[in-house]
Amino acid sequence: MSGLKDRRHVSDLAREIERLVAQGELWPGFDPLAIPLVFYDGEDTYLFRCSEVPEGFREMRVGECDVLVYDGRYPVVTASSVVEIAGTPTASVMFDRSANQVPTVLASVAIHEAFHVYQQACHPTWQGNEVVLYLYPVDDANLLSLRRMETEALRRALSANGSHEKRCWTLRALRVRQDRYAGMGPEFPTYERGTELLEGLASYVEAMSVGRMSVDLPRVGYAANEVRGRCYEIGHALAVLLDAFAPMWKMAFDADDRQALDLYLLEVLEKSGRQCGEFTEAEVAHFEAVAREDVQDLLAQRSEEKRAFDSQTGMRLSVIASDTVPLWVSGSDPSNLKIVEGGVLHTRFVNIRHESGQVEMLTDRMDDVVALTVAVGPHPLMNGVLRLTIAGLDTLEVMSDGGTVNISGSGLTAQFTNATVDENDAQVTVYLNKLGRAS
Known part of the structure; x- marks a missing residue:
């Protein structure tokens, strides 16, 4: 018996997902427990809620859970993502069991990936075209300065104590975004908005599942090439602000795939008063100076990373x-x-x-x-x-x-x-x- 694997973490994860889901609805019509889940723990692959037994898997009872087990890594499981198993979209989670990650963290990641399965089925247009990312104008100092202003305004909105201050800084962020988008090709705003819907909302749902009702944006902003990663957090932030200003927004988005988080929020706020939330001249000058440094850092980083690769x-x-x-x-x-x-x-x-x-x-x-x-x-x-x-x-x-x-x-x-x-x-x-x- 001493040679048997300890698989208690499998049932622990399954129970933790059930516990988080039982705390309340995360999104209209989204049920994580109705979506197949596969995870690889660095040793074996475990499959839940699959309607058939795929080749290579075997049935097993682990604690109170019935699960399908595959020895080693099932080939399609290469990341925490969405994969297809037995013809069915499946939430996929990869982790290293030896790292002793907390079940609650892994369960929230599983819910994040399950939400992606839901999005693919119910809101397939919520995505950005990744091809666009490689042509992004990340070396434009003017656009980076505006992006830094936008991020800082959103950060202030999230931390504001009163609704007036929150509204002022949210509106300032959205107006700066309008200026930034006016200076780039239309494919780039489309990419950001699609990725904010896809990854930002999944991050929002993940955070909600563990009772985290806000998001902390970095005071130092984002590096020039952190376009995709920024969309996760900015999309999450826009969702939190929509909770504050338009509590029924999720129903509207569920009914109409053509909505964008920032445009919906702007429409709500423009109905409620005058422009406010201004940066000082010194702050604007600071954003512009840091953006110029961002470009120099980016170019130096690209050269250094290539040199490091060549000398590996x-x-x-x-x-x-x-x-x-x-x-x-x-x-x-x-x-x-x-x-x-x-x-x-x-x-x-x-x-x-x-x-x-x-x-x-x-x-x-x-x-x-x-x-x-x-x-x-x-x-x-x-x-x-x-x-x-x-x-x-x-x-x-x-x-x-x-x-x-x-x-x-x-x-x-x-x-x-x-x-x-x-x-x-x-x-x-x-x-x-x-x-x-x-x-």
Whole structure:
């Protein structure tokens, strides 16, 4: 019996989700307990509320819970996200059991991901086009200055004691946002609003599930390239302010997918009085100066991160395709992508496909194992990838036979046909379509 795994954390998590859900409705029509859930604890995969037993899973009774268990990581589970299992959208949670995370935290994350399943089914337009993110004008000091003003005004609105002060700073934030959006292409406001609906509302629901009724925005603002992460918190903040000024807003959004959080809030507030909430000239000058520093910091960071990648110790794998038959990014974690000089850095997870095979990196060693993709065309990813290089690997096992190449090690797997491989000390290079090196 001593060899049996201790799986009490499985039933603890299930019970904690039930406890949080029982405290009250989080969103009209959203029932987390009606949505399938899968989680990987660093050892095995557990599936709840699935209508069938997928291949590789087995039924098990753990405490008071009936659960389906898969030994190891089920392949589609690569992040806390939404995955499809047995043809059904499923909330997915990944965590490291050895980290002893509190069940309440994990349960709230599970509710966050379950809300994404609900959004996909009931509000599929609540999303931003991630392709836009890579072309975002993050190096425009004027736009960054306005964004800093907007963030600070929202922060003051959230912390305001009286309704008048709260209204004044909320309205100031929304007016500054209007000025900022007027200075950029329409695809960028659309991205922000969609991501605020998708991730901001999921963050809001997650916080509500544990009784957190507000959100703390950083006094120092956000780095220039923190576009996506900022949308999580700003969307959450707008939802909290809507609770204060328009208590029935969730019903309106549930009935009409065309709403945007900031526009709905602006419409409510513009009906209730004059403009107020002003920054001093000194504050405006400060925002402008810091924004200029933001741009310089961003450019320096991009250069430094590329230098760090180039000097990374350990083994390297490079996969090189032709510009006519490029590689394609089929899976990645948008929260762990960075534009650098000459390419895009991917940490934690990336899946790259080609007509002759694929390579996948999935690792918790985010500071050590890093992938760099070099684009074929003007877009960093969407025109295809010419070269993939993964650095910081401990070991690589390479098997090559008649044009078939299989590589594994350090959280990486790669399989290609019609390929050649070159091993040179710590560098392994795969040439696709038998490109080979010039002789």
